[in-house]
Amino acid sequence: MSESSQPPRRKHRHALHFTPVRTAAKRRGGWTPARQRAFIRALAASGIVASAARGVGMGATSAYALRRRAGAESFAAAWDLAREAARDAALERVLQKALQPRTTPRFYRGTYVGTFRAFDDRMMIAALKALSSAPVSRGEK
Secondary structure, three states: OOHHHOOHHHHHHHHOOOOOOOOOOOOOOOOOHHHHHHHHHHHHHHOOHHHHHHHOOOOHHHHHHHHHOOOOHHHHHHHHHHHHHHHHHHHHHHHHHHHOOEEEEEEEOOEEEEEEEEOOHHHHHHHHHHHHHOOOOOOOO
16 A cells, blocks of 8 residues: 555554654743644644644744744654645545435425435535545556
């Protein structure tokens, strides 16, 4: 199984193994190693930088600044893996929803007469568009 075709949870685990960025001053409200790990976990869950930063009590601007710092290569790689894992998890949820028919009860003059099952075509189209724009890993065509 290639790296990009691994399940999102496995990518999530790989994203957590990184070297935190060293900060010059140890500030109580700064980017501590624990806060950096919590940020990567939150980013892997949501895929949204601002939301993940808020979740650890920081701002998106400072998160991007931390990513650009010298010595932040491992953090940046974990960031990219976390975003990819979040995207893959969201795509998986969309595909699951698209492949499950929607069941709607049918009533006639207030009396239940049966159910109607149909697939959500809009969800299927969105899933297909997402799959067609997903990056192909090396070695696959």
